[in-house]
Amino acid sequence: MLLQHATWIEAEAYLRRSNGIIMPIGSTEQHGPNGLIGTDALCAEVIARGVGEAAQAFVGPTIGVGMAVHHMGFAGSMTLRPSTLIQIIHDYVLSLARHGFRRFFFLNGHGGNIATVNAAFYEIYAAAEGALGQAAVDQPLQCKLVNWWDSPAASVVARELFGDDDGSHATASEVSVTQWAFPDTIKRGVTLDPPRAPAGRFYGPADFRKRYPDGRIGSNPGLATPDKGKRLYDAAVPDITNMYREFVAAE
Amino acid sequence: MLLQHATWIEAEAYLRRSNGIIMPIGSTEQHGPNGLIGTDALCAEVIARGVGEAAQAFVGPTIGVGMAVHHMGFAGSMTLRPSTLIQIIHDYVLSLARHGFRRFFFLNGHGGNIATVNAAFYEIYAAAEGALGQAAVDQPLQCKLVNWWDSPAASVVARELFGDDDGSHATASEVSVTQWAFPDTIKRGVTLDPPRAPAGRFYGPADFRKRYPDGRIGSNPGLATPDKGKRLYDAAVPDITNMYREFVAAE
Amino acid sequence: MLLQHATWIEAEAYLRRSNGIIMPIGSTEQHGPNGLIGTDALCAEVIARGVGEAAQAFVGPTIGVGMAVHHMGFAGSMTLRPSTLIQIIHDYVLSLARHGFRRFFFLNGHGGNIATVNAAFYEIYAAAEGALGQAAVDQPLQCKLVNWWDSPAASVVARELFGDDDGSHATASEVSVTQWAFPDTIKRGVTLDPPRAPAGRFYGPADFRKRYPDGRIGSNPGLATPDKGKRLYDAAVPDITNMYREFVAAE
Amino acid sequence: MLLQHATWIEAEAYLRRSNGIIMPIGSTEQHGPNGLIGTDALCAEVIARGVGEAAQAFVGPTIGVGMAVHHMGFAGSMTLRPSTLIQIIHDYVLSLARHGFRRFFFLNGHGGNIATVNAAFYEIYAAAEGALGQAAVDQPLQCKLVNWWDSPAASVVARELFGDDDGSHATASEVSVTQWAFPDTIKRGVTLDPPRAPAGRFYGPADFRKRYPDGRIGSNPGLATPDKGKRLYDAAVPDITNMYREFVAAE
């Protein structure tokens, strides 16, 4: 149930029964030698659509470029400065709030977004009353960020499928999800050397590139397959649907 | 050829043969009783993909929400403030410029974006040298905005199919393109009254809603069909592909 | 009828009969070998004063520096970043709106301003309600940009006087208007080589300077004379006065 | 010697002999029952032109609207937020610095601008190196604000002419200068009651209006005449010319 696929009259009708909306947010950044640059946006969007169907909830337009300053050492990576991303989320949420939406469930596909999106929520809480007047006092906005891998069921599946080979960037899990959702984009014949990338910390883009020269952190996405992607998707959607429902229903 | 479907290694290879990229930009806003809220984003994205295939050029992530302040009187419309949109385009272009992209071809689906996107280009030209140093002097950035309806061939088709019934907002043309590209989203049984909406000017969202109570301006999208959408698409893609090629090839 | 030449008591009286105001906006940028750096600001101001007299309307303070990033390759050119110009127009309009002004007719002398000024109008529409409260809902602001050369009568005169030699930057027309209005500033003995400058596109300041080394685009301002300037002025003022009157009178 | 009345070729020549420029800045705000709304801008501009002639120095375009938040309780007053004015001065100075200007002499006509303009200078000093690179290190920018009433000679004349009746806002001095420079704008038959307005402090626009209901502070501009304006002008110009010369000549 995409907001973009509805008419304004359908949106008006939807608002009579719900004030919740799912907002997918990802990133457009390198994901190692066989992971798609759009991995994080694609995963967030695909799972958001599943949740939207299951919960009969609107899914807003995907924020496809996120906060990925640290990935800028690799060709094709794009980033917003945190201050820009805050403004985007501010404008998205306050636009929708003007029509009556009140529960904003951001479904995230990129760890680098977490801090900035949470900061943005408070920028919005601080601005809401000035922008919306008494309506924001009577019916306050609530914003929540959930990463798709926060699904307990999906975590169990990932652990079972990949163990420590899942890693923390360009994970075997997320590459599997995109392989299942976009089979035409599977990169064949790519050699990963070493199979499992080194793990650890980093600061800024130059440091990232130096430590992780092919872009992966701690992962072996050579283990990814479409079937595993389907299992992860099938595990994540019901979990996150429940989280969405609880969020919208809570007082 | 979506940037999001490539790996960073493929992006690196692409940059050895081209420094051009197609950037779709649309809007998420009411399009009358039978037009999709995402019409402008969907049209821009669909045509951009066609052009990307034809020109073997990368298509960047779609900017799905645009400058639609004047549509905010209708449920589901979203907008960026112009100042936010300028920052987004700034960040998108300078991110990609850091890797060597130099020709940015924005394929637009929403009239309301034109002024702000053109303003953004000059914000970027003013900032480029500070951000990229000597690289921006040696290889200056070039940004261009093309609306998909700027295609002469598509204009001829639209004229032939709809004449004055095409209108200027929620046009029969754009509704046809989305009906062809997303047949599942066709809204059936919607009555348009009057069949052709009134035309004219407006200032701000309240004024828009008062003058055009169902959201259309001068259009009769009741005439839209998927087949007409295909004809428009088939006309637009080659034209815009040529525009892209000329833009990238020009000195 | 300059706002700056009135007292606040006269302004209060004016607001009892009109809520319209003419806002001249120009630029301070090179205009070729014999055109004044202030050409665009001077033309806008001179014609605005004529319209103000004819319509008995206030003329606000001229915005003398505009968006001229692309002219920065030539000594003496000044520019605002688009984001700065948006803030200025925001502050000008909302200042005046607080007193009851509602129709803002920007009379423009510089093509480079058009996109940014139109973007600014929507920044204002988005901000007006937050800034002015219910007053902005009850009596919405309306902003309009008119270029002085949009006058049909002036276009006919320019065509007749200069034909294709008028050009698109440092035009024979605008140089004529400043020669008539400021005869002391006429630059004599300047050789234009070639007489008519090359025409075409450009991206950013370095590209502009390379393509148009003396700063003109497509024009032969060697044909300018004060008398021709007077004819253009006499043609433009009544036309634009009518545009202003219609704008202010329209519902 | 107005920059706006020069060509870019003349600007280039000027820069071979001087890197200084005079920047007039005023305000557009109420000046009591017989003072012009543009008083501060007009005084700054008139005196700047005199100094420009005397020093053979360029005079840049006048900043006609200043920081006048506290005057917003009176019809016709306009203001920039301080943050907007800082951006304007930033853009003006860095535009000109790009061509080689280095000494920026702001000639001010409005007390309310002083704090913000001085703050802006430091915003510029902080930004200059990022914007101009090594050129800003090798030849640092210098900015200075001088109020026209800082002229010792003009102060003596004002004291002699008006004593305590000069006041601190809508002064007899500044009204005299505009009467001399713009005799057509003299407001006749205006009664000032009381002749000398009360004096004191204020905070924000509502407080200002309450304390000073006709807009004057401590002044009796009923004493203003064009002749007195000429005496003030004749006293101020040589003094400020010397200040300009010293500023430009100093190491």
Place this chain on the structure above:
Amino acid sequence: MLLQHATWIEAEAYLRRSNGIIMPIGSTEQHGPNGLIGTDALCAEVIARGVGEAAQAFVGPTIGVGMAVHHMGFAGSMTLRPSTLIQIIHDYVLSLARHGFRRFFFLNGHGGNIATVNAAFYEIYAAAEGALGQAAVDQPLQCKLVNWWDSPAASVVARELFGDDDGSHATASEVSVTQWAFPDTIKRGVTLDPPRAPAGRFYGPADFRKRYPDGRIGSNPGLATPDKGKRLYDAAVPDITNMYREFVAAE
């Protein structure tokens, strides 16, 4: 070893042996009926000073007001908008980086700061090269946030002292630390009803106040004593000193 207690000559000497600095950051916000409004800033500062002594490292000036939008329903709470806090951290870090500091260890006392401070780090990484030029490439900046309660030893002590009564806002731990460090500020005779406050989530300030009417979340700060504060301090300082040393020493 406070930076503020050193001379610039001592700072210059320090930079020859270390490029690290400890930056305390807290908040000024309600902490329930017996907790100080400055609890978070005071704890961060006190522990930072201890770490600075132990590590012989500079401690920068405390950021005393943080991101506390959600506490604004209680008298005396102060907050920065996230966008303001990002600018502050940007300016602090880039100021110090100009002198050669490279490792910025933010010692945090307020959970509400975490997201925004981490967002700020990436704003800085994105800006550093533009601000510092090649120096930022050759010696990249590294920023890290550590909460004082991240100390494993302090966590063990807190658990042992308070168990579940420690809570998550206005914790018994942090109240103890301030009681030990500032014994004059101990609030006596305050009744906490119920002794342990309810726990849970919240969105925005109105929601916070409704759920937690006396300002505590899940805590019983009636258990706080100065002695317990000393035990927590004694546990935290060595742990965090080690974290600082590792951060500065790491490649």
Place this chain on the structure above:
Amino acid sequence: MLLQHATWIEAEAYLRRSNGIIMPIGSTEQHGPNGLIGTDALCAEVIARGVGEAAQAFVGPTIGVGMAVHHMGFAGSMTLRPSTLIQIIHDYVLSLARHGFRRFFFLNGHGGNIATVNAAFYEIYAAAEGALGQAAVDQPLQCKLVNWWDSPAASVVARELFGDDDGSHATASEVSVTQWAFPDTIKRGVTLDPPRAPAGRFYGPADFRKRYPDGRIGSNPGLATPDKGKRLYDAAVPDITNMYREFVAAE
């Protein structure tokens, strides 16, 4: 009486008897060979605390880093851009205003802050109504900046103690105050050469360092002693207490 040392319940009680607050603001910047980098913040804070005790008024959290762009040529100096400092003061004041504070008495320790803080006040006056609604109209905010050396009694003492040797930066007075308040930080065995530093003007940080190589302007802080600091403190506190009382009591 530090706000940070109160509970929110005490803050609520305070607001029933007073709407005034003292806000210390200083700077973290070089103060010559024997002056502390924190001199300006420490002096402002120490004197503010004295005034707070005397007037039984709350003292807010110190703004410890100010506008010190011109000091950035010396190790350890920190600065905010003026635009950042404006945002901080905006957030501080509007946070407190939301609870009912209305009189904001900024006690300043750094000349470089004066312009920016005064600019900030008007940014706040312009924003207050939008942020606080009718409450800002009914009970307008009042902000005032006082430098601690504005105390007439302290000026007399400084003159008597140091005469012309007090200087204008890294003054003997302010060094004395910090020596008295923080005796452990006294720098012994520092040679000042020459004993009294040269005096004069400066523009930007490079110019400052060139003219004043050890960081002092016109001062001989070798004359500073703790006893003299106590005399200055004892003179300043009653004076400034009176200023505060008058400010809060004035209509």
